[in-house]
Structures are given as structure tokens and as C-alpha cells.
Amino acid sequence: MxxxxxxxxxxxxxxxxxDLPLNLEQTGAGPEGHTNQFFFRETGSxxxxxxxxxxxxPEVCLAVHPDHRRKGIGRALLKAGxxxxxxxxxxxxxxxxxxxxxxxxxxxxxLGAAYRYSEFRMVLDGRAWPGPSHAPAGQGALPLRPAGxxxxxxxxxxxxxxxxxxxxxxxxxxxRDLASPNHRSYVAFAGGDSVGSVGVVTAGGRTYIIALxxxxxxxxxxxxxxxxxxxxxxxxxxGRTEIFxxxxxxxxxxxxxxRACGFREITSYGFYALTTx
Numbered sequence: 612m613x614x615x616x617x618x619x620x621x622x623x624x625x626x627x628x629x630d631l632p633l634n635l636e637q638t639g640a641g642p643e644g645h646t647n648q649f650f651f652r653e654t655g656s657x658x659x660x661x662x663x664x665x666x667x668x669p670e671v672c673l674a675v676h677p678d679h680r681r682k683g684i685g686r687a688l689l690k691a692g693x694x695x696x697x698x699x700x701x702x703x704x705x706x707x708x709x710x711x712x713x714x715x716x717x718x719x720x721x722l723g724a725a726y727r728y729s730e731f732r733m734v735l736d737g738r739a740w741p742g743p744s745h746a747p748a749g750q751g752a753l754p755l756r757p758a759g760x761x762x763x764x765x766x767x768x769x770x771x772x773x774x775x776x777x778x779x780x781x782x783x784x785x786x787r788d789l790a791s792p793n794h795r796s797y798v799a800f801a802g803g804d805s806v807g808s809v810g811v812v813t814a815g816g817r818t819y820i821i822a823l824x825x826x827x828x829x830x831x832x833x834x835x836x837x838x839x840x841x842x843x844x845x846x847x848x849x850g851r852t853e854i855f856x857x858x859x860x861x862x863x864x865x866x867x868x869x870r871a872c873g874f875r876e877i878t879s880y881g882f883y884a885l886t887t888x
Contacts, residue, residue, distance in 0.1 A: 615657045616650070617815070619674055626677040629709050630732065630878050633672045634662040645699060649691045651675075651684050661688040663704070666780040669696060671706045671885070673718075685718060689885075697887040706883040716881070724883035728859060731866065733874035735843065735854040740873035743844040753837035755797035755809065755845075760789055766796055769808045773824025799838050806834050809842055818851045835865075839872055 620633050634647065645666070651659035658676045663669040671692050675684045689706075696704045706724055708715035758766055766785045771778040788794040793814060799807045807825035811818060820842055825835045846854055856874055858865045 616648075616660050619657055619660060619676060623674040623677065627712055627714065629712055631672060631674055631709065632670075632707055632732075632880060633660065633674060634664040634670070646695055649688050649695075651688055653679075659684040659688050661692045663692055663695065666699065666783050667701045667777060668703050668705060669701065670882070671704045673706070673715075680714065689722075693885060693887050701887060703887055704885045706885055708881050708883065710879045710881050719881070719883045722883075722885065724885050727882045727884050728861065729882065730857050730859050730880050731876045732878050732880070733856050733858065733869055734877050735852075735856075736873050736875050737847075737852060738873075739875070740843065740847075741871075743840040753799050753801065753806075753834060753841050755799050755838065755841050758789070758796040758798050758808070762796070762798060763789060765798060765805060766808055769798070769805065769826060770822055770824055772826055773807065774822070797838075797842065799834060799841075801829070801832075801834060804829070807838055809838055811842065811846070813851075817853045817855055818846055820846075820854065820856045823856075836868055836872070839868065843872065 620631055623629065624631055645663075647663045649661040650657060658679045659674065661671065661673045663671060671689070673685055673688060673692075675688075693704055705727060706719055706722070708719050710716070710729065763782065763785050766789075767778055767781040770776065770785070771781040785796070788796060788810065793812055795811045797809050797811075798805055799809070805826070806829040807823070809823045810821040812821055813819075820839070823835065823839060823842075825838070843854065856869055858869060860866075860879065
């Protein structure tokens with residue numbers, strides 16, 4: 612990501628006290644020539660950026676320079692992003708707006724976008740982290756094996772099954788992630804069986820725990836908690852202290868787990884559906 616785009620994102624964040632979820636780490640074309648970033652320039656200056664995250668029904672994040680809003684820049688970028696989604700064959704896109712952003716929510720309302728759901732962004736409070744031994748006897752941190760390209764099919768299967776997503780789209784995402792120097796994936800095994808997976812992304816000095824999933828047939832055995840304990844312990848041992856995770860607001864069980872492991876909510880995002888037809 613260019614320093615110019617990061618500067619624009621930081622400027623927008625400071626202007627409204629936000630934590631925009633721009634997917635600025637993915638540069639260039641994605642799989643099959645998919646474009647994930649769009650920029651609006653005027654007289655050589657970067658005034659707006661839009662990013663897409665995901666293959667089908669991708670998440671759309673948008674930032675426009677505070678001094679250049681209400682000039683059609685956001686709509687122009689959004690049209691380009693929606694056109695890209697249509698070209699991919701995606702029936703809709705999900706516009707992401709931080710819920711405390713007055714300008715973002717006004718933009719979503721002006722578009723007539725339909726609200727779908729909300730997510731919390733949480734940060735690890737090191738003082739509240741109970742440590743990897745915070746589990747029933749004999750159920751400490753579950754060992755995780757780093758995944759390589761040879762694990763792409765297994766990872767795609769675990770993620771697609773755990774999150775009820777099309778496996779084809781997850782194959783493309785996994786291939787992209789495994790090729791990224793900022794992304795690491797892990798598979799958890801118990802009794803010789805693969806039970807789940809988790810990913811770690813580093814971006815802008817932060818570390819994000821993503822796609823923590825347990826296969827349905829292995830749920831209810833504490834594997835999710837043990838996987839989370841293992842990855843947190845590894846990250847802290849590596850000197851990573853800014854650790855984040857995101858969770859759907861209605862996922863009460865996951866929210867309770869993350870709180871028990873020392874995470875606390877810092878902001879929330881609304882997701883609004885935009886049809887591409």
C-alpha cells in the first residue's frame with residue numbers, strides 16, 4: 612500500500628475519531644484479474660480510495676478526504692467498485708460503515724442501502740489476558756501447525772464449512788492469503804483429525820486474528836478457546852501487543868469467548884447491502 616493512501620486513511624480517521632476497516636494491504640490485481648482497490652485523484656492529489664475484500668458479495672470500504680466531500684467522489688468510487696462486483700458475477704456488495712461515523716451512515720442512508728448486520732472490533736487487553744493455562748484441566752492451548760500451499764484444499768474446506776460459505780470463493784481467498792507475506796494460516800489437529808483453522812494478518816503495525824473456525828462436528832469441546840489461547844500466546848511471545856479480532860454482534864457465544872480471553876470492544880461497523888444489478 613502506498614504511503615499516500617495510508618496518509619489519507621489516517622486523515623479520515625483523525626477527522627471523525629474513527630478506525631476505518633480499509634483493506635489497504637492488498638495491492639494490485641487479485642485472482643483472475645480482480646481489482647480490489649480504486650483511487651480518485653485530482654491535480655495529482657489522492658482524494659479518495661475504495662477497497663474490496665472478498666470474492667463474492669465483497670465488503671466495500673470507502674474513504675474520501677474531509678475537505679473534498681459532497682463532490683461526487685464517493686459515488687464515483689462506489690460505482691467503480693459495484694461495476695467490478697458485477698463483472699465478477701456477485702449479486703451484491705456490502706458497504707461497511709463505522710457506526711459512530713456520521714458521514715458514513717449518512718452516505719449509506721442516501722444510497723438507500725439495506726442494513727444487514729453489525730460487527731464489533733475488539734482489542735486484546737494484556738492485563739485481562741488470563742494466559743494459555745486458563746482452561747479446564749488437560750485442555751490448555753491447542754497446538755497449531757502452520758499451513759503451506761499444500762494445505763490450501765484443507766483450509767478452504769475448513770473455512771467454507773465453518774462459516775457456511777461457498778468453497779470456490781474460499782479456494783481463491785486461501786490461495787491469495789497463502790501467497791501474502793502479511794498473512795499466516797494455521798490448522799489445528801486433535802487426535803489426528805483436523806478440527807479447525809485460524810489466520811493472522813499484520814497490517815500497519817497491528818495484528819489481526821481472523822477466520823477462527825471449528826468444524827461443526829468438533830464443536831462443543833473447547834477447541835475454539837484452546838486455538839485462540841495458542842495463537843494469542845504465540846503472538847505475545849513474538850512481541851505483538853496490538854492484537855485485534857472482529858466478531859458479528861449477534862454471535863453471543865464468540866463474543867463471550869473473546870471477552871473471557873481478554874478482548875474488549877473498541878468500535879462497531881454496520882454492513883449495508885448494495886445490489887449490483
